[in-house]
Amino acid sequence: MRLSGKVALVTGGSRGIGFTTAKILSENGATVVITAKDPKRLEKSTSEISNAIGIAADIRNRNDVKNVVNKTIEKFGRLDILVNNAGIFPKIKQLHEIDEDDWNEVLDVNLTGQFRFTKEAIPYLQKTAGCIINISSDAGLKAYQGFNADAYSASKAALILLTKCWALEYATNKIRVNCICPGVVDTDMTKPFLKTQKDKEFMDNEHPIGRIGQPEEVAKAVMYFASDDASWTTGAILAVDGGESIK
Template sequence: MHDFNGRRAIVTGAAGGIGRAIIAELQRSGASVAGIDRDEAGLAALGDMATVTADLADVASTRTAVGAAIALLGGPVDVLVNAAGVYVLAPAMRVDVEDWDLNQSINLRASFFAAQAVIAERKAASATGPMAVVNISSTGAYRMGTGDAALSYGASKAGLIGLTIAMAAEWARENIRVNVVVPGVIDTSMVRLMDDPEAGQAWLDTRVPLRRLGRPEEVAKAVCFLASDDASYITGTHLVVDGGYLCV
């Protein structure tokens, strides 16, 4: 377990399966955490912790939510995890502007503007200690193998990997590290692979060397490693958590 005692963290997408697991891991490690999500009921289910309801598809709302989360935490943030994500599907010839924009605005654009807002608040408070940003991409950035029509989703997640590298280079001299975790097929409500258990397991047996879905807590542990002092010389890189999916 990593030591986050005395540190403040914001997690977007807090009500989702991966977001919840990240919050639990950070809290177990001593962090004070604020969660941001558009799902008010999902945030309430997180229990007694700081939460902000916001739609990160809107940049102004993102900035306001970050400011509110920082106020609830009582000071500048040491860790930002951008776990908010949507999964809007359509075959390439049926992708419309609204679906394209939703994937890009939540999966890609919101990660940048959340980080920008956090760092602006950090500068305003004259904070100079180490800070870590961890984005959440997907193996869909490299390959779509589940039969889903996920072209625009994959594009947004590929863009997030490139954005992470640019953010890391831009902010390194300000003592800010930026990395990205790349999950494979993880057992969350967004994944429909096991709706047909027999067919789903057959796909896993063929395509994933470890032959199972990943668990949200396995992603959370990778995120917390990259956010921790144990990764103090790691920035601008990606950590794949996919059971070997990209190996085959």
Template sequence: MGMNLQGKVAIITGGSRGIGYATAKLFLDSGADVIITSKNSKTLNDAAKKLGGCFAVSADVTKTIEVSNVVKKGIEKFGKIDILVNNAGIFPRIKKLHEIEESDWNNVIDVNLSGPFRYTKEVIPHMLKNGGSIINISSDAGLKAYQDFNADAYSASKAALILLTKTWALQYAPNKIRVNCICPGVVDTDMTAPFMRTEADREFMNKDHPIGRIGTPEEVAKAILYFASDDSAWTTGAVLAVDGGESVK
């Protein structure tokens, strides 16, 4: 039998699209009760309808009160939270450091870094009862520098998430709460669509990955499932690149 999440309750942030949506689908297929959340309630409800059998609560990750409400609604409905996937994120337009407004910087940090902080802080008290698994979605951009890429808040937010993964893993290992991190390379989602408008651009992106192609949301979801499930029971504080070999170049 494959990995299963029977009897587990999971919150997936950014579950309306891309990697979060593929993860919600795989978690449902693996037997979990799934709560998806994202900012735009229409996109979220459409996604929930398409997925079938999953619970949707819209919230902006930058609003503490809305984040609290997602966890509260999840507890009211399912009685516990076993898994948190900190996946919601934004990728700003590529600019050089001296062209970035301070408000752009703050916004990216608020979503990509403080978002996971808010959700994790909110679920930990519930996980202290039965243990749990938290999966942070970082990026190859948090592992190394890229010349033509954002030398800005995106890389900073993703690098910080890697270290927070390790810190939280150490803090809560005695409480049987595991915290792991995934660093995807370029994955075919709305986030990366602006960089692949032409066939030539797509070809360039494919070639940039040693395996010869960009990834699919489903391929990242499978790695998230591993960290979510008890099959990874002895793994915490781990950082897994799921990136076609990009980060080891």
């Protein structure tokens, strides 16, 4: 129970990596607030985790975001851990085919959304000497031929640099800020790319370790950064990707 007495907020926690992260944080003693866009799915997911409540919010709406943080403080009186996990993946298109509205939506959710939650959470994390874990992606570390998801790559690369900026900005407050870059993980987000046996084999082979990842493998890295085991670690960018980014 390494997180006993701590309160964690996980964005995009209704499914996939966020849901599994919320579960592991709760199993380690944290009280968890899960937030995501779809209230119905959020209710179902929250019911599967002990010591968790759900507060629906669209990360694109600053009032929704404020409401999540305010309600967390009203209910539990503190905030120790923020996991900036919510994200969307665009349709694969080359740059000259991307509609500007689609570009903006990806940046709004994957980048400005993380800014909104972090901005609201910082005053409370300052009080607890808390921590932030940003979920970026291998796509923010390097370019992949044929990947063609530029807005996504841009948002994830920016989050890597923001991790370092925030780590320096708030080090005097003892807030630790770290970042995880997953490779391809088996979630709803990647389902469209894993439809056939051939797709699966292709994706497995993209990872030197020979397979795609599972949400637990990312969630356990979040758990490390959230715990006192990482008490002297800030501004770190950890690839959890079966070696994909070092090819």
